[in-house]
Amino acid sequence: MHVSNGPLWQRRWDRLVEVPLFAASPVFLGCYAVRVLDQGADPVLRDVAGLLMLLVWALFLADYLVRLVLSGQHVPRFVRTHWLDTLVLVLPLLRPLRIVNAYTVVQRRRGRPRLSLYGRVMAYSGIASLLLSFAASLAVYQQERGAPGATIRSFGDSVWWACSAITTVGYGDVTPVTPWGRVFAVGLMVCGIALLGAVTGSFSAWLIQVFNREDEKRSPGN
CATH class of the missing domain: 1.20.58 (Methane Monooxygenase Hydroxylase; Chain G, domain 1)
Incomplete structure (x- = not known):
């Protein structure tokens, strides 16, 4: 159409x-x-x-x-x-x-961003990480509670698991055992790697930009 x-x-x-x-x-x-x-x-x-x-x-x-x-x-x-x-x-x-x-x-x-590019990337990633972690905690807890052999028995356990998963730490003390719980886990891990990479890359680029400015200020030509 x-x-x-x-x-x-x-x-x-x-x-x-x-x-x-x-x-x-x-x-x-x-x-x-x-x-x-x-x-x-x-x-x-x-x-x-x-x-x-x-x-x-x-x-x-x-x-x-x-x-x-x-x-x-x-x-x-x-x-x-x-x-x-x-x-x-x-x-x-x-x-x-x-x-x-x-x-x-x-x-x-508004016509003009209030944050720099690097600040925006880090802000996006931080807010998205919090919301996705909370959503994943709920979804995994819904699937895992009462499942045979489940280690995620409370919502607190699910929040702890989500924090370790999205930060790519992965302690392994609590893990999903149901099929859908593991699907949600894979999705959160992928998002965690992407968000962590975005924050790390932006922070590194910001530091390089700051160092370059300092070098330009100290340059004899200036």
Whole structure:
């Protein structure tokens, strides 16, 4: 389906919904936390949380479909070229990965970034690490609790495991034993390596830039 001035409308749509949808991500995550951690203590609260999760996911789906229509692309090509959008639609707990898009839209409104490139990368990585660790803790705890031979028996155990996994430390004292728990573990490890690499690379580049400036100041030609 072709939409006249599709790129223009797409930019307007991004400015309109990117930040509200990113704000909806913690709502989805909070409702998921209620569903996982509130085991029968308040059935009404669990039902309300489930309904809110469904409504927020419906917003994500509507956003995805609008982007698809405005792009003017066929579905297979759109899925390939917008793989991150597709991924966070299938796995909404990964929505924090879109923090870069949300920040970019905010800065377009202000006209100028408040942080340097290196600061932005480290800020993105830090926030994404916290949100992904919390999401992975909930997902793994949901799969592992009550499983035969499970070493992750409480949410605290799951948080400890997530911290060691995303930092690539991997103590091995608590590990997932269920198939889905291990799938989530692999995903968190991959994200952890990518985020750690981004932070390390940005910090190293920033240090090199600082040292170069100091050398230029001490240079006799200056």
